[in-house]
Amino acid sequence: MSPPSPTASPSAASAASRVLTGGRRDGLFYPPTVLDRIERAMPAYREEIFGPVAPVLTFRTDAEAVEIANDTEYGLTAAVHSRSVPRATALVGRLRTGMAHINGVTAQDAANAPFGGMGASGNGTRIGGTANLDQFTQWRWSTAPDAP
Structure with missing residues (x-):
């Protein structure tokens, strides 16, 4: 590759x-x-x-648009533009991408949102925002009595 x-x-x-x-x-x-x-x-x-x-x-149909969009080893981000937000939302749910935007650009930066792609795109994980807690730490539960 x-x-x-x-x-x-x-x-x-x-x-x-x-x-x-x-x-x-x-x-x-x-x-x-x-x-x-x-x-x-x-x-x-x-x-x-x-x-x-x-x-x-x-493309002629929504199904064909989804087929075209998913016909790749990559899947960083996508955008769907439509007068119908429910229709666009349904399409976004069928796309294999790490990020998806409705009626917006594909390059958006939100520090509080996890970032990453699917397939051969991005960094292979979801980093950024609160996702960093899971990505860069190991959870540990400790207990101690009130008195020795």
Whole structure:
């Protein structure tokens, strides 16, 4: 397994059916990039991309959207956007990700919330907030009488 790429690999942009914007490095920066008509065999579909890259895939049903989202070894975070919060909540419940957001961005930082991914994503655990009590300590119960 190769490590995740910090940005879309050159092959991801060149293999896309259509680059709507971005796609080329500008010195040390990688501009926001939208890749359209992505297919499941393409690197932009298979790789976990850490950068301003949005691979676009279309779907017709909620079941197909869940299948696409779960068709990966990665599972760090996801976002579902919908006019119907109950529908989005039902979809989020079917996604294999460590974090999920409804009508929000996938990169949110809350110091009180556990952080981690599923599968090959994240750190393999849930750390942060009160989860640290379990992650970084061993619980021990001790008793002592009132007098020796």
